[in-house]
Amino acid sequence: MTAARPMPPPTRPRSLPCQPIRTTRRAARCETRTERGFPMHLKRTHTCGELRAEHVGQPVTLCGWVHNRRDHGGVIFIDLRDREGLTQVVFKPEHNAEAHAIADAFRSEYVIACRGQVRHRIEGMVNPKMDTGAVEVYVDEVELLNASETPPFEIEDRLDVSQELRLRYRYLDLRRPMMQRSLMFRSQCFGVIRDYFARQGFVDVETPLLTKSTPEGARDYLVPSRVHPGRFFALPQSPQLFKQILMVAGFDRYVQIVKCLRDEDLRADRQPEFTQLDVEMSFIDEEDIYALIEGLMAEVMQKTLGIAIETPFQRIPYADAMERYGTDKPDLRFGMELVNVGDIAGACEFGVFTRALEAGGQVRGLNAKGAAPKHSRKDIDTMTEWLRDFGAKGLAWMKVDEGGALTSSIVKFFSDEQQATLKERMGAEPGDLLLFVADAPAVVAASLDGLRRRLGAELGLIAKDSFAFCWVVDFPMFLWNAEEQRPDPTHHPFTMPHPEDLDILEERPLDARAYAYDIVLNGTELGGGSIRIHRPDVQERIFRLLNIGEEEAQEKFGFLLDALKYGAPPHGGIALGLDRLIMLLLQRDSLREVIAFPKTQRAVELMTGAPSEVSARQLQELGLRIIT
RNA sequence: GGGGGCGUAGCUCAAUUUGGUUAGAGUACCAGACUGUCGAUCUGGUGGUUGUGGGUUCGAGUCCCAUCGCCCUCGCCA
Numbered sequence: 001m002t003a004a005r006p007m008p009p010p011t012r013p014r015s016l017p018c019q020p021i022r023t024t025r026r027a028a029r030c031e032t033r034t035e036r037g038f039p040m041h042l043k044r045t046h047t048c049g050e051l052r053a054e055h056v057g058q059p060v061t062l063c064g065w066v067h068n069r070r071d072h073g074g075v076i077f078i079d080l081r082d083r084e085g086l087t088q089v090v091f092k093p094e095h096n097a098e099a100h101a102i103a104d105a106f107r108s109e110y111v112i113a114c115r116g117q118v119r120h121r122i123e124g125m126v127n128p129k130m131d132t133g134a135v136e137v138y139v140d141e142v143e144l145l146n147a148s149e150t151p152p153f154e155i156e157d158r159l160d161v162s163q164e165l166r167l168r169y170r171y172l173d174l175r176r177p178m179m180q181r182s183l184m185f186r187s188q189c190f191g192v193i194r195d196y197f198a199r200q201g202f203v204d205v206e207t208p209l210l211t212k213s214t215p216e217g218a219r220d221y222l223v224p225s226r227v228h229p230g231r232f233f234a235l236p237q238s239p240q241l242f243k244q245i246l247m248v249a250g251f252d253r254y255v256q257i258v259k260c261l262r263d264e265d266l267r268a269d270r271q272p273e274f275t276q277l278d279v280e281m282s283f284i285d286e287e288d289i290y291a292l293i294e295g296l297m298a299e300v301m302q303k304t305l306g307i308a309i310e311t312p313f314q315r316i317p318y319a320d321a322m323e324r325y326g327t328d329k330p331d332l333r334f335g336m337e338l339v340n341v342g343d344i345a346g347a348c349e350f351g352v353f354t355r356a357l358e359a360g361g362q363v364r365g366l367n368a369k370g371a372a373p374k375h376s377r378k379d380i381d382t383m384t385e386w387l388r389d390f391g392a393k394g395l396a397w398m399k400v401d402e403g404g405a406l407t408s409s410i411v412k413f414f415s416d417e418q419q420a421t422l423k424e425r426m427g428a429e430p431g432d433l434l435l436f437v438a439d440a441p442a443v444v445a446a447s448l449d450g451l452r453r454r455l456g457a458e459l460g461l462i463a464k465d466s467f468a469f470c471w472v473v474d475f476p477m478f479l480w481n482a483e484e485q486r487p488d489p490t491h492h493p494f495t496m497p498h499p500e501d502l503d504i505l506e507e508r509p510l511d512a513r514a515y516a517y518d519i520v521l522n523g524t525e526l527g528g529g530s531i532r533i534h535r536p537d538v539q540e541r542i543f544r545l546l547n548i549g550e551e552e553a554q555e556k557f558g559f560l561l562d563a564l565k566y567g568a569p570p571h572g573g574i575a576l577g578l579d580r581l582i583m584l585l586l587q588r589d590s591l592r593e594v595i596a597f598p599k600t601q602r603a604v605e606l607m608t609g610a611p612s613e614v615s616a617r618q619l620q621e622l623g624l625r626i627i628t
Numbered sequence: 629g630g631g632g633g634c635g636u637a638g639c640u641c642a643a644u645u646u647g648g649u650u651a652g653a654g655u656a657c658c659a660g661a662c663u664g665u666c667g668a669u670c671u672g673g674u675g676g677u678u679g680u681g682g683g684u685u686c687g688a689g690u691c692c693c694a695u696c697g698c699c700c701u702c703g704c705c706a
Contacts, residue, residue, distance in 0.1 A: 068666075068667080068668095070664090070665050070666065070668050070669095071662085071665095071668090072662060072663050072664070072665065072668080072669090073661065073662040073663065074662080074663030074664095075663045075664060075665080076663095076665095077664075077665050077666065077668085079666070086666095088665085088666070090664085090665095092663075093663080094663090107657090108656090121664090122664070124664095125664060125665080125666090127665095127666060129666080130666080133666085150638070150656075150657060151638090151639095151656095152638060152639070153638080153639050153640090153656090154639075154655085154656070156667085158667085159639075159640075159655095160639095160640070161639070161640080162634095162635090162639090162640090162698070162699090163698055163699065164635095164697070164698050164699095165639080165698095167698090214706095216706055217705080217706040218704085218705050218706075219704085219705085237705095237706090262705060263705095264704055264705040265703085265704060265705075267700085267701080267705090268699090268700070268701095270705070386632095386701095388631085388702095389630095389631065389632090389701065389702050389703095390702075391702085446702095479706095488706065489706055490706075491706070492706050493706075495706095590699095600697090600698070600699090601698075601699065601700085602697085602698085604697095606698095
C-alpha cells in the first residue's frame with residue numbers, strides 16, 4: 001500500500017526561478033551554548049591574511065568565517081577566513097577550556113571572533129602553502145557572531161559548481177577566494193583609472209540614467225513615465241550625446257565610469273548592463289586619444305599586474321584587418337594570417353572555386369602550421385560542419401606531405417605550377433594543413449576568422465600572459481544596409497568623416513573613411529571612439545545621407561544640432577568596456593567572473609529573480625496593460 | 629529566432645556498445661573515536677519523484693515527443 005502523495009507544489013512562475021532556501025537545524029546547535037549577540041565585544045585588530053613570524057608574541061583579535069575545522073578530540077584547528085586570507089587558530093583544552101568547549105560546536109561558515117596570542121608553529125608544522133603558515137593564534141577567548149546553515153556548496157576555488165547555483169547563491173559564490181580577488185582587482189583597476197584621469201585634469205560628470213529613446217543602435221531598455229502615461233524614458237546605451245553636449249558646454253576634458261544598458265542577447269563577453277569608461281576631449285585630434293589611452297593601459301597594467309607593455313600600439317587600417325584576419329578585431333597574439341588565392345583559384349579546374357569567383361566571391365585560405373598530422377579527415381569534417389554557423393558551404397583542404405607535396409582530393413585540379421605558387425604564397429612546409437573557403441567576401445572573412453581563432457587555440461599558438469593591443473583605424477563611414485537600401489553608420493551618425501574624403505561623401509559614400517577607431521585586446525573589442533562632427537552643416541549632410549529627414553533629425557537629436565550652432569569646439573572621445581578589460585587582464589573566459597551580480601544568458605538575475613511581475617496597481621499607475 | 633552541449637544524492641560525477649536485480653562513488657552533512665592537523669585520519673550512518681510532463685515497452689536514468697533551466701554559438705549588439 002502506498003500512501004497518497006501530497007499535492008505537488010504550484011508551478012513557480014517563470015519570472016521567479018528562485019526556490020526557497022532549505023533550512024536545517026544545524027545552526028541551532030550553538031544557541032544554547034553562547035549568546036549570539038550584538039554588539040560584539042571582541043574588536044578586530046588584524047585581518048586573516050597578515051600575520052607573519054614578526055607578529056609572534058602579539059595579542060591579536062581576528063574575525064572571519066570558519067573555513068575548515070579539524071577536530072583531533074583534544075586540540076581543534078580552525079582555518080579562519082576573511083577576504084585577505086586564512087589564518088590557523090588553535091583551541092586547546094589545557095590552554096583555555098572554555099574556548100575549546102565553544103569551538104567544539106563550530107561548523108563551516110560560522111562567523112566568529114577570536115582573541116589570542118600569535119605563536120610560532122611548533123617544529124616541523126610550518127605550512128609553506130599558506131601565507132600565514134609560519135604562525136598560528138592560540139585562542140584565549142572566542143565569540144560566536146553568527147551561525148550558518150550548511151552552504152549548498154563549499155567555499156572553495158577548486159570546486160566547479162554549476163553556474164545556476166553560483167548565481168542563485170551569489171553571496172556564497174562571492175565568498176570564494178577567486179571571486180574576492182576578482183572584485184578586489186577590479187576595484188584596484190578603477191582606482192588607478194580614476195587617479196590617472198584626475199592627474200590629467202579630467203572632470204567627472206554624471207549623465208542621466210532616465211533619458212531619451214533613440215531608435216538607432218541597440219534595443220533600448222524602457223522605463224514608463226507615471227507622470228506622462230504612454231511616454232517612456234530609455235536607459236542609456238551610452239552617454240554619447242551628453243558627453244558631446246558637455247564639450248559644447250566647455251568642460252574640455254570629461255570622464256565617467258558609467259553603466260550602459262542594451263537589450264540584446266547575451267554572450268560570454270556581453271551583459272545587458274555593463275560598465276564603460278567614457279571619455280571626451282576638446283581641441284584634440286585622434287593622436288591625443290591614442291596617447292591618452294595607451295598611457296592609461298600601460299599604467300593600469302604596470303600598477304595592477306606589474307606588466308610593462310609596449311607603446312604606442314600597432315595601428316591597423318580596417319581594410320588591412322579584414323584582409324589579413326577577416327575581422328575588425330584581430331587577435332595579434334599569433335600569426336596565421338589569411339591569404340588571398342583568388343588568382344590561382346580562378347585559373348584552376350576546381351568548380352567550387354571558379355563558380356564562387358564568378359559569382360563575385362573570394363577564395364582565401366590560411367596555413368595551419370604543423371596541423372596536418374593532428375587533423376584526420378574526420379576532424380576536418382567536424383570543422384566543416386562547425387563552419388556552417390558562419391554561412392560557409394564548405395571547407396577545402398590540402399595537406400603537405402613529408403616530401404613537400406600537396407595531397408588531397410582537390411589537388412588534381414591544380415597544375416604543378418599553380419601548386420608551386422600556392423605553396424610559396426602560403427609558406428607551406430611538410431606537415432602543414434592548408435584550409436580554404438570560397439564564398440561571398442563576408443562569409444569568407446567570418447569563416448576564416450572563426451577558423452583562425454579556433455586553430456590558434458587548438459594548436460597552442462597563444463602564449464599565456466600575453467597581451468596584444470592594437471588600434472583598428474580608418475573605418476569606413478558607412479556600411480550598406482541591403483534591407484533598408486541605404487548606408488548605415490559604421491560607428492554612429494556623429495562621427496567626423498576623414499577630411500580627405502569630405503568631397504566624395506555624396507558620390508561614393510561607401511568609400512569614405514571615418515575618423516573612427518577601435519581598441520582591440522587579444523581579439524576582443526575593448527572600446528571605440530571617434531572625432532565628432534562639430535559643424536552643423538557637416539552633421540546635416542550626414543543625416544541626409546542616412547536618409548534622416550530634417551524633421552526627424554530635429555525630433556531625435558534637435559538638442560545636439562542646436563548645441564552645435566552655439567560654438568561647439570572640435571572634439572572627440574572614446575569609450576572602453578571595463579568589464580571586458582578586467583576579464584582579459586585576469587584571463588577569465590566570462591564577464592560573469594568579474595561582475596558581482598551578473599545576469600544569465602536569458603537575462604535573468606537568479607538571486608533576486610528579476611525581472612519579475614508587478615502588481616496590477618503599479619501597472620495601472622503607469623497606464624500599462626499586459627497584452628501577451 | 630536558428631545550431632550545439634548539459635540536467636542522476638546538498639555538491640561534482642558514474643551507471644558496463646544496443647532498455648533488465650535493490651541507481652553507485654568521491655565529497656559535504658550527521659554520530660562516535662582520536663591532542664599537531666592543515667583537502668586531517670579511522671569507524672558507522674542519513675541522504676534519490678534520475679529537471680518537469682506525456683508516450684513506447686512485460687520492464688525506462690537509458691528510447692521517442694513536448695516543456696523548463698544553465699552554458700557555448702550564429703543572427704542581433706549604430
